[in-house]
Amino acid sequence: MKNPYTYCFTTEVPYYQCDLSGKMKLSWLLKVMERAAGEHLEHLGLPYDRLYQEGIVFLLSKAGVRIHRCPTAADLLWVETSPQSVRGAQYNREIRVYAEENGGPGELLAEIHTVWFMADPVERKILRPEKFTHPLPTIPPEEAMEPFGAARFRVTGEECGEQAFTVRYSHLDVNGHLNNTVYGDLVCDVLPFEELVNRGIREFRIVFRHEARYGEELGLQLFHDREEDCWYVTGHRADGPCFEAQVVLNDTEQSEDSVR
Structure with missing residues (x-):
């Protein structure tokens, strides 16, 4: 613990979690997000099994990601996470991902709310x-990250295509639904290949509407707002919406600079 409310750990970016350019996949960054939240609760003596026995599970409702410089294979990262103040029934958490430097945080690489x-x-x-009757220290408001993951967005632009996705065994987690991190791969697989590879992701936001379970087929739709240069991916179950995601890619110049 860095302080009563911030949990820290280091992790290396595995080669098998990187794309063909050697850059970290979005889905792996979401895995870091999930690990941070789970490990922090375990450190506080609140592992998944104990909370489950108390009739509690935490389910992700919204997430926002900002990537300042995409980590690459074998990079060593320093990760910090802190709960923010509870807003209504919503538990907010922030994660900051740094380049590890001399046993501590160096360059800020990504932020997740x-x-x-x-x-x-x-x-x-x-x-x-x-x-929830357990103490959960929260980061002071003056130190807290902007809650950008909670911000609303509206799907706009022209529809560019659609495809189907079926939830399989390998996509499921202990809660019996499509794991949060799989949505990163799902969204990236729908985006235009060359655009994604050449530019990389700068911002990603997702809102979960309903869980997707084994055997369910999701209808995925891709939209592009040319004025905002923003991509949207939506997923629908047979009985209604599953999720909406927003993706902003890097400018071409920024993408080239990050490779150097």
């Missing part, structure tokens, strides 16, 4: 904060 809610693990009903 997440919004979680508590739910009953069986009935999936949202629980009020009173259900």
